[in-house]
Amino acid sequence: MDAISVNKISKSYGTVRALQEVSFEVQKGELFGIIGPDGAGKTTLFRILTTLMLPDLGTATVNGLDVVTDYKEIRRQVGYMPGRFSLYQDMTVEENLTFFATLFGTTVRENYDLVKDIYQPLEKFKTRRAGKLSGGMKQKLALSCALIHKPSVLFLDEPTTGVDPVSRRDFWEMLQRLKKQGITIVVSTPYMDEAVLCDRIALIREGQFMGIETPQEIVNSYQERLWAVHSNKMSSLLAELRTFKGIQSCFSFGDVLHVTVIDDQLSPASLKCFLVKEGHADVEVYPIQATIEDCYMLLAK
Amino acid sequence: MDNIVIETNLLTKRFGNFTAVDKISFQVTKGEIFGFLGANGAGKTTAMRMLCGLSIPTSGSGTVAGYDIARQSEMVKRNIGYMSQKFSLYEDLKVWENIRLYGGIYGLSEKAIAEKTDRLLQTLNFENERNTMVKSLPLGWKQKLAFSVAIFHEPKIVFLDEPTGGVDPVTRRQFWELIYQASDRGITVFVTTHYMDEAEYCHRVSIMVDGRIEALDTPKNLKLHYGVKNMQEVFYHLAQTAKRGD
Numbered sequence: 001m002d003a004i005s006v007n008k009i010s011k012s013y014g015t016v017r018a019l020q021e022v023s024f025e026v027q028k029g030e031l032f033g034i035i036g037p038d039g040a041g042k043t044t045l046f047r048i049l050t051t052l053m054l055p056d057l058g059t060a061t062v063n064g065l066d067v068v069t070d071y072k073e074i075r076r077q078v079g080y081m082p083g084r085f086s087l088y089q090d091m092t093v094e095e096n097l098t099f100f101a102t103l104f105g106t107t108v109r110e111n112y113d114l115v116k117d118i119y120q121p122l123e124k125f126k127t128r129r130a131g132k133l134s135g136g137m138k139q140k141l142a143l144s145c146a147l148i149h150k151p152s153v154l155f156l157d158e159p160t161t162g163v164d165p166v167s168r169r170d171f172w173e174m175l176q177r178l179k180k181q182g183i184t185i186v187v188s189t190p191y192m193d194e195a196v197l198c199d200r201i202a203l204i205r206e207g208q209f210m211g212i213e214t215p216q217e218i219v220n221s222y223q224e225r226l227w228a229v230h231s232n233k234m235s236s237l238l239a240e241l242r243t244f245k246g247i248q249s250c251f252s253f254g255d256v257l258h259v260t261v262i263d264d265q266l267s268p269a270s271l272k273c274f275l276v277k278e279g280h281a282d283v284e285v286y287p288i289q290a291t292i293e294d295c296y297m298l299l300a301k
Numbered sequence: 302m303d304n305i306v307i308e309t310n311l312l313t314k315r316f317g318n319f320t321a322v323d324k325i326s327f328q329v330t331k332g333e334i335f336g337f338l339g340a341n342g343a344g345k346t347t348a349m350r351m352l353c354g355l356s357i358p359t360s361g362s363g364t365v366a367g368y369d370i371a372r373q374s375e376m377v378k379r380n381i382g383y384m385s386q387k388f389s390l391y392e393d394l395k396v397w398e399n400i401r402l403y404g405g406i407y408g409l410s411e412k413a414i415a416e417k418t419d420r421l422l423q424t425l426n427f428e429n430e431r432n433t434m435v436k437s438l439p440l441g442w443k444q445k446l447a448f449s450v451a452i453f454h455e456p457k458i459v460f461l462d463e464p465t466g467g468v469d470p471v472t473r474r475q476f477w478e479l480i481y482q483a484s485d486r487g488i489t490v491f492v493t494t495h496y497m498d499e500a501e502y503c504h505r506v507s508i509m510v511d512g513r514i515e516a517l518d519t520p521k522n523l524k525l526h527y528g529v530k531n532m533q534e535v536f537y538h539l540a541q542t543a544k545r546g547d
Contacts, residue, residue, distance in 0.1 A: 036469070037440065037441075037467060037468055037469030037470075037472070038440045038467035038468065039439060039440050040469075134341055134342040135341040135342070136340075136341045136342065158467070161466060161467055162341075162386075162463065162466055162495065163341060163495065164339070164340040164341050164495050164536075164540065165495060165497055165533060165536050165537065165540070166340055166536070166537060166540040166541060167340065167341060168495075169537070190466075190467045190468070190469075191496075192470060205469075235481055238478075251470075251471070251474050252474055252477065252498075252502060253498060254497075254498040254501040254531060254532070255501040255520065255521075255531070293470050296469075296470055297470050297471055300469065300470075300471065
C-alpha cells in the first residue's frame with residue numbers, strides 16, 4: 001500500500017485555481033519532493049493532505065485513510081510542519097515540545113530517541129521563549145514538535161525557505177536520517193538544488209504537476225542542446241546571446257550563462273570564434289548536463 | 302573619495318552582553334552591486350538596520366549617501382530605497398496607488414509622480430495592471446514592482462533584503478536583470494540573498510560570521526583564495542567556522 005495516494009485533486013479560491021487535477025502516489029519510506037515557486041499550490045496540497053482543508057474535487061488517502069472521512073485518524077498518524085512558524089511564541093522551547101507530546105497523548109521521554117539529534121542543540125536554550133529563537137533554531141524546534149508523536153508520514157512545507165546554505169545542508173542531512181528510520185517524508189521547496197536530494201520529485205507550477213520522476217530521470221529527459229558560456233563581459237554577453245540567431249534561450253547560472261541552441265550547424269568552437277571577434281576575452285563555450293533548474297525553466301515555458 | 306556611498310568604521314552593535322555586529326569596516330562605491338552574505342544569526346539584519354538609519358550604533362561610525370548614520374538618520378532614510386521579501390507593497394492598494402503612496406512619502410510632486418508612473422508601467426509592461434490590486438498579482442510581478450517602487454525616488458542606494466526568496470527561476474533572473482539596469486544608472490545595490498548563484502552576480506561580496514566580516518572581495522577572487530569552484534563552497538568554508546551557533 002502506498003503511504004499517500006492522490007487522485008485528481010482540485011481546489012479553487014474564488015477564480016484562482018490553486019490545484020488542478022493533481023494525482024500522484026508516494027511509497028512508504030520515500031522522500032518525496034514538491035518543487036516549485038511560491039503560489040504554485042504547494043501549501044494548498046499540504047493542507048488537504050493533512051486534513052486541514054477540503055478539496056473541491058478528487059480524493060486522497062494517507063496510510064490508506066481518506067482525507068475527508070478519516071481525518072481524525074490521519075491527524076494521529078502524520079506530522080506537519082507548516083511554512084509559517086506556528087509554535088507558541090510565548091511558551092518556552094521545552095513547553096512547546098511537551099505541549100505537542102501531550103496533545104497526542106504521549107511524552108517527550110517516550111519518543112525522545114526520534115528527536116534527539118534535532119532537539120539536542122536546543123536543549124541548552126530550553127527555557128527560552130520560542131519567539132526569541134533565531135531562524136535556524138525555530139526550524140529545529142518546529143521539526144521536533146512535528147515528530148514528537150512518532151508520525152509515520154511527515155509533511156514539511158518549505159522548511160528551508162529563508163535559511164542559509166549551511167543550515168539548509170544540515171536540515172537535509174536530518175531528513176536523510178529520518179528517512180532511514182522508515183518515515184515517509186513529503187517536503188516542498190522553492191530551491192531547485194534541493195530536488196536532487198529527494199527520491200522522487202514533482203515539479204509544480206500554477207496548480208499543476210509538470211512531471212513526477214526521480215531527479216536523474218528528469219535531468220535525463222532534457223533534450224535541448226545546452227551550453228555554458230563565459231566571457232569577461234557577462235552583462236553584454238547576455239544581451240548579445242539573447243539576440244543571436246540559433247540560440248533559443250539564455251539565462252545566468254552563477255558565473256556562467258546557460259544557452260539552449262536550436263541551430264544544428266552551430267558548434268561551441270564557432271560560437272566562441274564569433275564572440276572573440278565581437279570583442280569578448282576569456283571566452284569559454286562548452287556543452288553541459290542540465291540541472292533540475294534548467295529542466296524546470298524549460299517545462300515552465 | 303566622492304565615489305564612496307557607504308562607509309563604515311568599526312561599526313558595532315551590542316544588545317546587553319551580546320555583540321550582534323562586531324567592528325565591521327568596509328566601503329561600497331557608486332553603482333556597485335554589493336552582496337551582503339552570512340549565515341542566519343551572523344548579524345546581517347542588525348548591520349543593515351544601522352545602515353538604513355533604523356538602529357543607532359553602540360560604537361564605531363558609518364556614513365550612507367554622505368550622511369552620518371547615527372546623527373543624520375532622517376537624511377539617510379530620504380536618500381535610500383528599501384525592499385524586502387517580507388514586506389514591500391500594500392496588498393490592498395492598486396498598483397498605481399502603491400506607486401503614488403511611495404512617491405508621496407518621498408516628497409515627489411503629483412506631476413512628477415504621474416509622469417514617472419506612466420514611464421515605469423511602460424518599462425515593466427504593466428500598463429494593463431495599473432488598476433489591479435497588488436494582492437492579485439503573481440509573486441514575481443510583485444517583486445519586480447516592489448523593486449521599481451523602491452528606486453522610484455532615484456535613491457543613491459537601494460537595500461534589498463532577500464528580494465528573491467521563493468520566486469520562480471525565470472523571474473529570479475529577470476529580477477537580477479533589473480538590478481543590473483539600476484546599477485548601470487549609477488544606483489548602488491546592497492543585497493542579501495541565500496541563493497549562492499546570485500552571489501556570483503555581485504560585483505563584490507562580503508561574508509559575515511559571528512558579527513564580523515570574515516571575507517570581502519570579488520566572487521572570482523574569493524573562489525581563487527579558497528581554492529573552490531563556486532560561491533556555495535566559499536560560503537560553506539567560512540560559515541562553518543561560526544562559533545555563535547544560530
